[in-house]
Amino acid sequence: VYVEEDLYMPTINVNGTSVEVDAEPETPLLWVLREQLGLTGTKYGCGVAACGACTVHIDGAAVRSCQVQLQSIGAEEMITTIEGLSPDRSHPIQRAWLELDVPQCGYCQSGQIMAAAAFLSEYPEPTDEDIRANMTNLCRCGTYNRIMAGIKRAAELT
Amino acid sequence: MHNFDFVKPASVADAVKALSTEGAQPLSGGQTLMPSMKQRLAAPSVLVSLTGIAALQGVKVEGRTLTVGAATTHATVAKEAAAAYPALAKLAGGIGDPAVRNRGTIGGSLANNDPSACYPSAVLGSGATVVTSRREIAADDYFQGMFSTALEEGEIITAVRFPIPDRAAYAKFDHPASRFALAGAFVAKYAGGVRVAITGASEGGVFRWTEAESALSSNYTADAVKALSLDPGGMIGDLHGTQAYRANLAKVMVMRAVAAS
Numbered sequence: 001v002y003v004e005e006d007l008y009m010p011t012i013n014v015n016g017t018s019v020e021v022d023a024e025p026e027t028p029l030l031w032v033l034r035e036q037l038g039l040t041g042t043k044y045g046c047g048v049a050a051c052g053a054c055t056v057h058i059d060g061a062a063v064r065s066c067q068v069q070l071q072s073i074g075a076e077e078m079i080t081t082i083e084g085l086s087p088d089r090s091h092p093i094q095r096a097w098l099e100l101d102v103p104q105c106g107y108c109q110s111g112q113i114m115a116a117a118a119f120l121s122e123y124p125e126p127t128d129e130d131i132r133a134n135m136t137n138l139c140r141c142g143t144y145n146r147i148m149a150g151i152k153r154a155a156e157l158t
Numbered sequence: 159m160h161n162f163d164f165v166k167p168a169s170v171a172d173a174v175k176a177l178s179t180e181g182a183q184p185l186s187g188g189q190t191l192m193p194s195m196k197q198r199l200a201a202p203s204v205l206v207s208l209t210g211i212a213a214l215q216g217v218k219v220e221g222r223t224l225t226v227g228a229a230t231t232h233a234t235v236a237k238e239a240a241a242a243y244p245a246l247a248k249l250a251g252g253i254g255d256p257a258v259r260n261r262g263t264i265g266g267s268l269a270n271n272d273p274s275a276c277y278p279s280a281v282l283g284s285g286a287t288v289v290t291s292r293r294e295i296a297a298d299d300y301f302q303g304m305f306s307t308a309l310e311e312g313e314i315i316t317a318v319r320f321p322i323p324d325r326a327a328y329a330k331f332d333h334p335a336s337r338f339a340l341a342g343a344f345v346a347k348y349a350g351g352v353r354v355a356i357t358g359a360s361e362g363g364v365f366r367w368t369e370a371e372s373a374l375s376s377n378y379t380a381d382a383v384k385a386l387s388l389d390p391g392g393m394i395g396d397l398h399g400t401q402a403y404r405a406n407l408a409k410v411m412v413m414r415a416v417a418a419s
Binding site: 024025026047048049050052055058061062063064066067068069071072074115118119134136 | 162163164165166185188189192193196197205207209210233255256257258260261337
């Protein structure tokens, strides 16, 4: 029987389910999600932590998954992606986004939504200034004003 | 990005051992090193993650001393230091953006010593002690110019000990895109006198403005600094601001910090 010497198959928890993944320990979480787990809602934008398109939650906190190495994640840490934000797209941010047609092309929006959801849980009654200071993801369509309106609407829906 | 190996030791001793490998580099929150590697500005062959070491985590208060584990994130410091050292907590809560604060760590920031980073000003302005895997280094000896520190090869920061001041505040003028400080001032008032540390402004990285310290030690008001001026000579001059602009901005930040504390 052939046994690989340093067989590395870590278990991570994604969207409430523990999964064993087969990837090198230095693989960015972004690529584990997209390529190993098929969760392609999380997008690759810049790869250098500048744009935020790859934002996911780890234990409720927004992080840029292109900068998180697989092995730095503990089995007990809860990763949430856009697919797991709500079972039926009913998170207040998602409802507000639909209501106000926030996206234009949409590419950055799963990252925007994940950043906004983490932000809203920390700032349930956000001011414009709070939103400007904490929502730093880039949008090349320039939907920033609608993102701001969407977050305020979501605060009302919460 | 070049290929590299990734190891995640569970103790400081194991991390030190792993760092003795040729081309190894410590990795904390990865908010500077990972983008640098992806842009091929850095190419370590082994990354030694420090985030799995329990001893490097957390904020502890004992008497008038606040100790922050080196791998504690900015977001955690913003929450856990808020009661004992609000100026430090506020600084931590204003670094970068939420994603940076959720991963970036105090040890990583200090080891990198970016001339525009926020934390170096709090450490120097508080006269804190940088505790490493080998020794304890006073803040005054630790910072040695832009991106350079007293750390030796293979030496890891394990904690930072801050003496808690009577009054303190941090004021910065940040660049709206990068969120780095164009100039930032950390002012702390202790029984023995006032310390003033400036970040973001100087070619030499964070520095103490001793003239302002003596003025504030005898009269702790924003007005006490008004007549002073910093020499624009050693300041950073770039497309975001001239040397004279930065020298003046640093003074304004000191005045704002004093007024806010």
